Amino acid sequence: MDQVTTGDIDRQRPLVVGIGGTIGAVSSTERALCIALEAAAQQGFATRMFGGADMARLPLYDPRATTRTPDERAFVDAVRGASAVIIASPGYHGSISGVVKNALDLLEETAKDGRPYLADMPVGLIATAYGWQATGSTIAALRSIVHALRGWPTPFAAAINTQVTRFDDEGGASDPAVVEQLRLIGRQVARFAPLARVAAESGQ
Incomplete structure (x- = not known):
């Protein structure tokens, strides 16, 4: 799990972690996520993406397991070190995909951290589907999970x-308005991340 969208992670810069994709070839979901992450990078953030191939290497989450694989530890550690997260999921049968849900379930490993789960982090959301109906229900499911x-x-x-x-393979899309929407997500997580850190440090 070492795919980084903007080169090696610079530990001096705040990190945005992207989570999303499908098993198999690079998907529309991953391409959309890359556009949002690139917009965050343009605001001075380091980015790291866990795409479909990365999530496919995560075993099904077992809360009783006493050890974790290197891939599981890398994922959890990246989220622990993040200032913001962007989650992108295809709409499968009206909700998020199994691989995205499995990755999010793994965040139970952070339950006893000083900052558990995604607490105090801005989280950008992206849903892709072959039709409008599943996009709305998938966004609603993602919002519920993030809450x-x-x-x-x-x-x-x-x-x-x-x-x-x-x-397309060049980091664009046929509809410029969609590209701008994805860039807006990247800019919003970058804008709200400093506010989240202030709230966390003040104990709010």
């Missing part, structure tokens, strides 16, 4: 209908 993990969903979430929007 349960004590995170702050950013005001804007991107719902992308891949029936009408196509992503």
